[in-house]
Amino acid sequence: MIDLPSSVDDREVVLDDVVIYTGRMIKAALEALHSWGRARRVTLLAMVDSSTHREILAQQGFVGESTYQ
Numbered sequence: 001m002i003d004l005p006s007s008v009d010d011r012e013v014v015l016d017d018v019v020i021y022t023g024r025m026i027k028a029a030l031e032a033l034h035s036w037g038r039a040r041r042v043t044l045l046a047m048v049d050s051s052t053h054r055e056i057l058a059q060q061g062f063v064g065e066s067t068y069q
Contacts, residue, residue, distance in 0.1 A: 009037035019048045
């Protein structure tokens, strides 16, 4: 388990996911993050964005490669 500060209130957070496929992992991470407070900004970093099966609306801030089929 990762040690987080007691609160992420008013902080900027970067979530890193290797491959964005359905977006469910990002949704779960955001829900878990809310237990530490409300971040000022959450930015998504992904090595690969495979949005052909996206179930959850997620806008990545940084992406290495997109695979649109």
